[in-house]
Amino acid sequence: MRVIAIDPGYDRLGVAVMEYRAGSEHLLYSTCLLSDKNHSLPDRIHVIGDAFLGVIEEYTPDTLAVETLFFNKNVKTAIGVAEARGALIYIAKSSGCTIYEFSPQQIKTSVTGYGNSDKKAVIDMVCRLVKGTPTNALDDEYDAIATGVACLATYGRRI
Amino acid sequence: MRVIAIDPGYDRLGVAVMEYRAGSEHLLYSTCLLSDKNHSLPDRIHVIGDAFLGVIEEYTPDTLAVETLFFNKNVKTAIGVAEARGALIYIAKSSGCTIYEFSPQQIKTSVTGYGNSDKKAVIDMVCRLVKGTPTNALDDEYDAIATGVACLATYGRRI
Numbered sequence: 001m002r003v004i005a006i007d008p009g010y011d012r013l014g015v016a017v018m019e020y021r022a023g024s025e026h027l028l029y030s031t032c033l034l035s036d037k038n039h040s041l042p043d044r045i046h047v048i049g050d051a052f053l054g055v056i057e058e059y060t061p062d063t064l065a066v067e068t069l070f071f072n073k074n075v076k077t078a079i080g081v082a083e084a085r086g087a088l089i090y091i092a093k094s095s096g097c098t099i100y101e102f103s104p105q106q107i108k109t110s111v112t113g114y115g116n117s118d119k120k121a122v123i124d125m126v127c128r129l130v131k132g133t134p135t136n137a138l139d140d141e142y143d144a145i146a147t148g149v150a151c152l153a154t155y156g157r158r159i
Numbered sequence: 160m161r162v163i164a165i166d167p168g169y170d171r172l173g174v175a176v177m178e179y180r181a182g183s184e185h186l187l188y189s190t191c192l193l194s195d196k197n198h199s200l201p202d203r204i205h206v207i208g209d210a211f212l213g214v215i216e217e218y219t220p221d222t223l224a225v226e227t228l229f230f231n232k233n234v235k236t237a238i239g240v241a242e243a244r245g246a247l248i249y250i251a252k253s254s255g256c257t258i259y260e261f262s263p264q265q266i267k268t269s270v271t272g273y274g275n276s277d278k279k280a281v282i283d284m285v286c287r288l289v290k291g292t293p294t295n296a297l298d299d300e301y302d303a304i305a306t307g308v309a310c311l312a313t314y315g316r317r318i
Binding site for chain 1: 201202204209238242243244249252253
């Protein structure tokens with residue numbers, strides 16, 4: 001299994017490409033894709049989507065891992081994130097990926113062993129577990145890597 | 160302007176391809192695309208998206224018209240609709256379309272002259288205004304045609 005894991009958004013999109021090899025998770029590539037705040041939401045989804053498609057074409061993952069979406073207090077942001085998420089799922093499926101979704105609790109449990117870990121504990125464990133994790137990344141990039149860890153822990157070792 | 164107008168959804172997607180010619184709106188094609196309720200949301204978005212892309216490739220519109228999204232009481236449905244909407248916007252933009260969004264009030268005013276018209280009044284006027292409108296379509300298809308009327312009324316006559 002080669003997984004592309006994402007922390008979806010139209011403003012910042014965390015992306016991580018990972019594999020499970022020789023007993024541990026390997027990070028092949030990670031980034032945080034950004035879009036221009038001055039552009040319209042359709043333009044931002046298009047730019048983020050095309051950059052995401054570029055990563056898929058370069059790394060040819062067979063699986064997309066994505067966190068399940070929960071509503072936050074800002075409804076407008078939630079709609080935008082859902083729209084970006086739908087575009088990214090469509091792109092990944094069109095590229096042949098199988099889609100797996102994980103709840104925040106599943107992701108935290110996979111990374112730290114505890115479903116209510118705070119953000120700092122998750123980032124610390126991601127850096128220790130996953131070879132090649134950058135040290136000064138944005139939270140979205142760490143969240144994507146954590147989602148990839150959950151996917152490899154759940155499905156990656158069986159394949 | 161050749162507009163593809165949609166009433167977005169992952170369960171049913173209303174689609175209408177329209178032009179303004181010789182003083183009136185012409186419907187080139189309309190349909191209501193359906194997805195299988197037994198499939199996962201990512202699968203349904205993928206199926207609906209590919210069918211939508213097929214219509215774009217056949218009719219080569221230059222514009223996408225879509226209703227602005229408002230939250231309804233069913234949060235899960237709202238997330239799904241937003242995800243489908245994002246995928247469809249991405250597909251249309253990737254195919255070179257300009258995106259225009261319209262509020263329900265703008266659409267009703269364009270069709271009936273009154274922003275609080277009920278659904279029946281909108282459908283009656285759509286059938287009278289737009290040559291080629293089918294008589295026994297699903298509401299989603301009429302809503303797409305109504306959105307196309309709003310787009311052509313706002314932008315179509317200037318181009």
